[in-house]
Amino acid sequence: MSVQAKTVGVVLCGGEGKRLRPLTYYFQKAMIPVGSQQKPLLEYIVRLMKHHGIRDLVMLVGYKGQQIVNYFNKGERYDVNISYIWDDPNFGGNGGALLNAYLKGAFEGAEDIIVYYGDILSDINLSEMLKFHRENNFTSTLALSPNYRVAVGVAELKNNEVINLVEKPPLGKPVTIGIVAIKKRALEYLHELAESKKDIDIMGDLIRILIERKLRVGGYVTTSFWFDLGTTEAYEKLDPSEVDQRFAFLFKE
Numbered sequence: 239m240s241v242q243a244k245t246v247g248v249v250l251c252g253g254e255g256k257r258l259r260p261l262t263y264y265f266q267k268a269m270i271p272v273g274s275q276q277k278p279l280l281e282y283i284v285r286l287m288k289h290h291g292i293r294d295l296v297m298l299v300g301y302k303g304q305q306i307v308n309y310f311n312k313g314e315r316y317d318v319n320i321s322y323i324w325d326d327p328n329f330g331g332n333g334g335a336l337l338n339a340y341l342k343g344a345f346e347g348a349e350d351i352i353v354y355y356g357d358i359l360s361d362i363n364l365s366e367m368l369k370f371h372r373e374n375n376f377t378s379t380l381a382l383s384p385n386y387r388v389a390v391g392v393a394e395l396k397n398n399e400v401i402n403l404v405e406k407p408p409l410g411k412p413v414t415i416g417i418v419a420i421k422k423r424a425l426e427y428l429h430e431l432a433e434s435k436k437d438i439d440i441m442g443d444l445i446r447i448l449i450e451r452k453l454r455v456g457g458y459v460t461t462s463f464w465f466d467l468g469t470t471e472a473y474e475k476l477d478p479s480e481v482d483q484r485f486a487f488l489f490k491e
Contacts, residue, residue: 244294245368245419246348247287248339250332251280251356252300252325257469258357266302268356269309270473273481278309279467283354284316285488290364292352293318296344298335300325333438337428348422353440355416359476360464361484362417367458371419376456377448379419380441382412384459412457414441415464424448 255267262270268280287295295313299306299322306322313320321344329338336353345351350371352364362381371379394402418440427447431438438444449455463484467473 244348244350245292246345246351247292247295248336248345248351248353249280249283249295249297249356250335250353251306252298252303252335253332253356254301255357255468258467258473259470261470261473262302266299266305267468269302269305270467272359272467272476272478273485274478275482279359280306280310280356281316282359282485282488283356284310284313284318284320285485286361286364287352287354288316288318289488290368292364294348295320296339297322298325298332298339299323300335329432330437331435331439331443333428333431333440333444334436336425336440336444337432337438340422340425340428345422345425350419350421351425352417352419357466357468358416358464359467359481360415360417360462361487362415362460362462362464364417367417367460368419370458371456374456375454376419377421377424377453378445379456379458380445381415381417382457382459383415383461383464384412385461412459415460416466418445420444424453427451 251266251268253267255262258267269278272279284295295318297306297320303324310320323339323342323344325335326338329335367381391403391405393400427444428438431443431447445455465476
């Protein structure tokens with residue numbers, strides 16, 4: 239598979255992963271082992287990018303970032319080109335890390351970047367997402383899942399009496415899954431945000447300002463597998479055999 243216009247894959251893997259403690263006292267959160275082969279989560283992301291023809295990758299690193307550099311080096315083992323941008327304390331939040339990389343020329347020559355949160359495991363079809371993004375000429379496109387379930391039981395009331403109780407029902411609305419395509423030129427809005435905010439959030443700030451300025455933001459709804467590994471509770475629930483089965487295609491190339 240290939241992506242026609244140049245796309246740079248950007249992985250957010252600089253956070254401390256506080257919700258994954260005590261694991262992240264020892265591991266960078268993107269380096270936690272998954273599947274029966276105990277490959278780092280980040281390796282699945284790198285292989286997925288390469289599978290869809292995205293071979294220029296930028297890792298935004300900070301906390302325990304040397305673990306990532308030591309493991310992946312320049313990406314030769316995966317037939318990709320990996321560069322690293324280290325967090326700068328003058329640029330806060332994941333949006334600040336993205337601005338820092340942009341100012342340092344990390345996305346030179348790219349039409350789009352695809353930002354992938356480093357604690358997400360997914361087999362999403364990035365080729366189809368980028369095709370959707372470009373054919374509709376969106377400034378940004380969010381990957382959305384319609385299958386999210388709320389974490390608690392939901393009661394149906396009638397005259398203050400519970401007449402039905404549904405345990406962890408579907409939310410019924412698409413939710414963001416930590417993967418977003420952005421036209422490179424839209425990153426200029428990060429400058430504006432940085433003038434008034436110390437910590438910038440990609441979803442909460444950058445995407446919000448694009449919508450406010452009437453720039454078109456698309457929603458790519460996908461039923462692909464996705465799993466947020468951001469907490470120890472979630473990590474313990476991830477089935478290694480399911481990981482092996484779903485992601486076998488990445489290890490046959």
